[in-house]
Amino acid sequence: MKRLVDLVRQTKQLIIEDSLFRNAVFLVASTAIMSALGFGFWIFVAHLYPPEQIGEASALISVTTLISNISLLGLNAGLVRFLPTSKNQSRDINAAIITVGVVTMLAAAAYLAIGRLFGIHVSLLVTPWHQAAFVVLMAAVSLNTLTDAVFVANRRAEYHTLVYAVFGFVKLILPIFLIPFGSLGVFMAYMLAVIASLLLSLLFMKRVSNYKISAQPNWNVLKQTRKFATNNYIGVILAGLPSQLMPLFIIKHLGTAEVAFFSMAWTMANLLYIVPSAATQSLLAESSHDPQQKSKNVRRTAKLLAAVLIPCILLSVLVAPYLLRIFGIQYSTGSTFIFQILAVSTIFIAINTVRNTVLNIEHRSSGIVLAQAATLVTTMGSITFLIRYGLPGVGLSLLLGNIASNVCHYFVYRYNRKHPVLHTIVPVEAEETITRENVGELLRAYGVTNFSFKQLANGNNSYTFLIKQRVDTLHVLRVYKKGKKTESEIETEVNFMRYLQQEGLPVPVVIPNLKKSLVSQISQNDRQWQGILMEFASGTHPDQYNANIIYSMAKNQARIHIHGQEYAKNRTLAYNRHLASLPEKLSPLRFAPKGFSHFDFDATNVLADDRGITSILDFEGARHGPLVACIYFTLTQIYNKKPDIDGLQLYLTTYQQIRVLTWIEKVILGMALALKYKKLKLLFVHK
DSSP, X not given: OHHHHHHHHHHHHHHHHOXXXXXXXXXXXXXXXXXXXXXXXXXXXXXXXXXHHHHHHHHHHHHHHHHHHHHHTTHHHHHHHHGGGOSOHHHHHHHHHHHHHHHHHHHHXXXXXXXXXXXXXXXXXXXXXXXXXXXXXXXXXXXXXXXXXXXXXXXXXXXXXXXXXXXXXHHHHGGGGOGGGTHHHHHXXXXXXXHHHHHHHHHHHHHHHOOOTTSOXXXXXXXXXXXXXXXXXXXXXXXHHHHHHHHHHHHHHTOHHHHHHHHHHHHHHHHHHHHHHXXXXXXXXXXXXXXXXXXXXXXXXXXXXXXXXXXXXXXXXXXXXXXXXXXXXXXXXXXXXXXXXXHHHHHHHHHHHHXXXXXXXXXXTHHHHHHHHHHHHHHHHHHHHHGGGOHHHHHHHHHHHHHHHHHHHHHHHHHHHHSOOOOOOOOOOOOTTOOHHHHHHHHHTTTOOSOEEEEOOXXXXXXXXXXXXTTTEEEEEEEEOTTTOOHHHHHHHHHHHHHHHHTTOOOOOEEOOTTSOSSEEEEETTEEEEEEEEEOOOOBOOSSOOHHHHHHHXXXXXXXXXXXXXXXXXXXXXXXXXXXXXXXXXSGGGGSOEEEEOSOOSGGGEEEETTEEEEEOOOTTOEEXXXXXXXHHHHHHHHHHSOOHHHHHHHHHHHTTTSOOOHHHHHHHHHHHHHHXXXXXXXXXXX
């Protein structure tokens, strides 16, 4: 008894003090409640409706889920990743809500146009009024899923639990009153429960994030999450297609009653499946708040999943025939074997879910798409041969799909581990004043004690070190040279970097130290050292300005300038203005548009791969000034490397697809380049 009391006390303490554990517990609780009440729902409908009606409604609900997943555009994962650092969550949330709502209604309308091709025929989709209602209700389904991300991102998953408890209770009760509607009644119960939980979510969001429905949408959040969300969006669609299309496949080959048996087994299996999903959502949110603890959080999540899932899987396989009997003897006979196969699949699903989350944290979400594609191809390829064995063949196809995804993840992991794309490292003999002790003291501010380091190419004002923890954890430490920059100047540089990163530009993520400060400072031997720690960015410095690099650099510089102008509007610029040189003050530059920018933007300060720029580095020269001066510097670096006007014209043409130059900027650029290189044709470089 005492051990039980101690366990309860320790669990309570963890819930209070450990946000990762607390979020995971409440998200798992959401799953347990929703699944338990879901059992009740299917028990009711199994005894109130014939299998044929349940099968038809289940197929329509699967289509509803597919439309919702397509319409989310990956923004639910994007909000979990970026809301923790948002300056105005209401504006970001509203932009996502409007986008997802509109896209969902368009997707639902498209489905109605081709719905008969899927063999779904219920009265809801017959008249124009019913079709209009379906389109609106579909928006509610997507938004209900989207709002979950707000609670997870803010580490307030207890509200997520309450919302899904209400969802489950409403869905449980309504089928009793909707029996006369047949299969439509089952579907209506599900949709009305969605509306109830969505309204409750909007109410709770005011408490969690001070959400204001009237806040002006911040459309920049779509750009910020685009790269992160795009691969997740594709990955979610690919991941959902096998299970969401399977009911339609079963209807065609095995009949509607078999869909009911599949749905019961799938519902039970989801009690297990959502556990890794809930735990890894907490992992993503926690690592977004504190990226440095990623590896530690991954290990803790894996241990938590193993402790919970292994006993549950074994128990599920053993009690499946008896548990399914509560739906009716026909379900015990028809659903047991496929459920047992789906339960075993949980092991592989958990591995996939953890690896997907790690790739998200590392901004390598393209690996997710590859793994989910392997699942889809294997599942849909094998089902064409295994459907002859009935529902057990369906279960084996889904199992094989998840195993294929595991294999794909293994090769992705091996590739990322054995072939990391590092910075181009220029060996530099460390100065006597920079020692391992100095580096170690700065790293202790971040809780890093066990590391190896290598000095990289240095900037004018700083030293740069590659920090390695274990095999898979790399960071970059920048240590500022004595007397080169004040703490205020460093903070200006770091804050601008962080702003650009939040706006979706490929800028290294600056990691806060244990005191939540972005800049760390130590004193040793009567000397002060200041440093910042950043996430490692992959790629190499381009050795030439080819068309791909020019295109990518121009796009990114234009985006920096647009955001740099916005960044400057509400900030005190006295510090930056005194940096402007006398020639700038006396020249036409004073009339050119100004903003914060890099002002040292060339191939030596970017990393790239075959697709373009992966990271923009070294914001040491960041300041407020004429943006045309920043463009001029970049163009001279390109022309010095290859004196070809075509490269400059390609750069400016691409740049102006994002930000159009003013007439004064065009004049300044043409004259400055023509005078520098003594070539008249450069006067018209902007043409």
